[in-house]
Amino acid sequence: MSALLDASGVTVCYGKIEAVRDVGLRVEPGQVVTVLGANGAGKTTLLSALMGVLPARGAVTFDGRPIGRLSIEARVGAGLGLIPERRELFSTMTVEDNLRLGAFRFGRRERGSLDGMFALFPRLKERRRQLAGTLSGGERQMLAMARALMGRPRLLMLDEPSLGLAPLIVAEVMRTVASLRDQGVSVLLVEQNARAALRVADYGYVLDGGAVVLEGPSRVLEADARVVETYLGVLAAETGAQEARAG
Amino acid sequence: MTGAPWISVALPLSRLAALATLPRRGGKVGAAVPSKTIRTRHSAPPEPTSRTPRPVDSTILLLLVQDGVVNGAIYALIALSLVLVFTVTRVILIPQGEFVAYGALTLAAFEAGHRPGTVGLLLALGAAAFVADLAAGRHTLDARSLGAIALRDLVLPAAIAGATLVVPEKPGLLVGILLTLAIVTPMGAYLHAVAYRPLEHASVLVLLVASVGCHLALTGLGLVFFGAEGSRTPPLSDAMIPAGPLVVSGQSLWMLALTAAIILGLWTFFGLTLIGKALMATAVNRLGARLMGIAPSMAGRLSFSVAAFIGALSGILVAPLTTIYYDTGFLIGLKGFVAAIIGGLASYPGAALAAVLVGIIEAFSSFHASAFKEVIVFMAIIPVLLWRSLRSHPVEDDE
Numbered sequence: 001m002s003a004l005l006d007a008s009g010v011t012v013c014y015g016k017i018e019a020v021r022d023v024g025l026r027v028e029p030g031q032v033v034t035v036l037g038a039n040g041a042g043k044t045t046l047l048s049a050l051m052g053v054l055p056a057r058g059a060v061t062f063d064g065r066p067i068g069r070l071s072i073e074a075r076v077g078a079g080l081g082l083i084p085e086r087r088e089l090f091s092t093m094t095v096e097d098n099l100r101l102g103a104f105r106f107g108r109r110e111r112g113s114l115d116g117m118f119a120l121f122p123r124l125k126e127r128r129r130q131l132a133g134t135l136s137g138g139e140r141q142m143l144a145m146a147r148a149l150m151g152r153p154r155l156l157m158l159d160e161p162s163l164g165l166a167p168l169i170v171a172e173v174m175r176t177v178a179s180l181r182d183q184g185v186s187v188l189l190v191e192q193n194a195r196a197a198l199r200v201a202d203y204g205y206v207l208d209g210g211a212v213v214l215e216g217p218s219r220v221l222e223a224d225a226r227v228v229e230t231y232l233g234v235l236a237a238e239t240g241a242q243e244a245r246a247g
Numbered sequence: 248m249t250g251a252p253w254i255s256v257a258l259p260l261s262r263l264a265a266l267a268t269l270p271r272r273g274g275k276v277g278a279a280v281p282s283k284t285i286r287t288r289h290s291a292p293p294e295p296t297s298r299t300p301r302p303v304d305s306t307i308l309l310l311l312v313q314d315g316v317v318n319g320a321i322y323a324l325i326a327l328s329l330v331l332v333f334t335v336t337r338v339i340l341i342p343q344g345e346f347v348a349y350g351a352l353t354l355a356a357f358e359a360g361h362r363p364g365t366v367g368l369l370l371a372l373g374a375a376a377f378v379a380d381l382a383a384g385r386h387t388l389d390a391r392s393l394g395a396i397a398l399r400d401l402v403l404p405a406a407i408a409g410a411t412l413v414v415p416e417k418p419g420l421l422v423g424i425l426l427t428l429a430i431v432t433p434m435g436a437y438l439h440a441v442a443y444r445p446l447e448h449a450s451v452l453v454l455l456v457a458s459v460g461c462h463l464a465l466t467g468l469g470l471v472f473f474g475a476e477g478s479r480t481p482p483l484s485d486a487m488i489p490a491g492p493l494v495v496s497g498q499s500l501w502m503l504a505l506t507a508a509i510i511l512g513l514w515t516f517f518g519l520t521l522i523g524k525a526l527m528a529t530a531v532n533r534l535g536a537r538l539m540g541i542a543p544s545m546a547g548r549l550s551f552s553v554a555a556f557i558g559a560l561s562g563i564l565v566a567p568l569t570t571i572y573y574d575t576g577f578l579i580g581l582k583g584f585v586a587a588i589i590g591g592l593a594s595y596p597g598a599a600l601a602a603v604l605v606g607i608i609e610a611f612s613s614f615h616a617s618a619f620k621e622v623i624v625f626m627a628i629i630p631v632l633l634w635r636s637l638r639s640h641p642v643e644d645d646e
Binding site: 082105 | 541
């Protein structure tokens with residue numbers, strides 16, 4: 001199976017500092033892939049480079065086509081979507097306008113998907129006339145996801161979607177991510193909440209100091225001593241190991 | 248009615264233009280006239296020009312307010328386009344004044360029966376923009392995008408130039424106005440492609456320096472194409488409508504009506520169209536907009552075109568009231584800029600209201616202290632800046 005996203009040798013520098021060093025990463029169609037790592041491991045930088053927000057060296061192909069020199073807009077047109085850590089909503093515009101702009105690349109042909117999005121996130125329908133800046137944290141994350149989905153990306157990259165959210169909302173976000181896979185959307189999920197991420201992902205990479213130090217199927221990573229020690233804690237190690245045995 | 252119809256609003260901006268060009272053209276009118284005197288110097292009416300000083304009565308008050316509001320309408324148009332361009336592209340569009348002068352002088356050329364030099368400039372700018380667009384898109388060019396760029400940068404200006412050849416020597420006011428708008432509007436897009444798009448990631452300061460450069464270049468080109476002579480155009484309407492103690496000219500009604508129409512048009516554009524919302528989104532959150540596939544180059548091109556259109560229209564509206572020289576636009580643009588600054592370079596209603604205020608301040612200061620008229624208008628910015636700097640938080644260093 002050819003990968004939807006295939007990146008190799010990705011290197012991003014801030015001045016002389018290499019924030020991401022020679023990273024290779026693949027996302028298959030319909031797969032949820034997670035990138036784990038501590039603060040400052042280079043996760044956000046990696047996503048920004050894949051989206052074209054930051055200049056990077058290395059080869060990136062999307063659906064077999066090299067996209068390394070394309071602008072952000074051109075990558076959006078190719079079917080990539082990114083929900084950045086800061087969401088980057090249009091805070092002084094209404095929820096509905098935010099969503100409509102999510103489908104900007106389709107011009108006026110977006111009516112159906114707006115209703116679909118309201119069906120998926122009923123909360124946003126209640127708030128459709130409200131300014132995005134007045135939403136709560138969870139609602140903002142919902143809006144960011146809905147807005148990105150309006151562009152019907154084939155690969156959606158999420159940067160720390162659970163950051164600063166209550167556990168119940170984190171669970172909802174992860175459910176949505178899982179449902180995306182069912183609709184055939186591939187997901188690249190960057191998370192500090194490793195437990196939640198591994199539960200929903202098929203495959204994972206662990207980033208440390210800007211380089212991939214570990215990769216494998218989620219089940220394997222959940223059971224791996226280094227991941228457990230660093231990210232999951234002792235309690236999770238036990239449950240994770242049990243789950244791995246059960247699976 | 249009998250009050251003083253000759254200071255009617257038919258000629259409000261004449262004083263402005265005269266003062267703008269004062270130092271070079273040798274007039275010393277402003278300095279020579281004592282304050283508290285009604286002056287009619289540039290209104291060129293047949294009435295006697297010397298009047299004894301007299302206190303402000305309510306008629307004069309009304310006249311000054313009327314004068315100020317009509318001037319303010321033009322400043323409002325300029326201010327709105329400056330706010331639009333700044334919020335979308337972070338560019339302070341100093342060359343906006345040149346679009347005003349180009350609009351006025353292009354129309355004047357049509358009225359005088361010769362082909363305006365701006366047609367050549369349009370073709371040249373289009374060709375330069377073509378090269379710049381090719382350079383910017385060199386990694387992603389395909390046949391379709393190449394065709395679109397050629398259509399926009401080469402075919403469109405050629406078609407407009409062709410239209411100027413087809414029309415009769417004196418095409419009439421309406422056709423002249425339409426052609427003028429057609430010639431000046433695309434210049435905004437080309438200017439963006441040539442001068443600003445390569446600086447897309449530069450700081451506001453660098454963009455400001457680029458604006459100063461564009462202003463100087465376009466002023467110089469204005470001198471080349473139009474010469475040092477000033478021009479006027481006939482008014483859109485000769486009607487003089489008595490309204491109580493005032494006389495309202497048809498021209499000033501046109502100015503107010505078209506200003507209102509532009510404001511309504513902008514409101515509709517931003518409020519109801521997807522592309523208008525895309526511009527607003529770029530202004531609110533540049534990265535967020537890019538992630539939705541809204542290219543900053545598209546947003547910049549569009550907002551510059553809107554600004555050039557509004558500038559040319561302002562020039563067309565002003566040209567019957569005052570003699571416009573190749574460099575007159577700068578001062579008009581600066582007053583619009585004062586209004587935009589008072590509105591924080593962010594608020595459209597704020598900028599429009601401030602523009603009316605600037606117009607009224609100007610009217611009153613030219614009545615009371617004509618020599619210091621410009622000084623007073625530009626000093627109005629200082630308390631506003633003080634207030635803003637005291638009230639605002641430290642500058643966030645985003646972008």
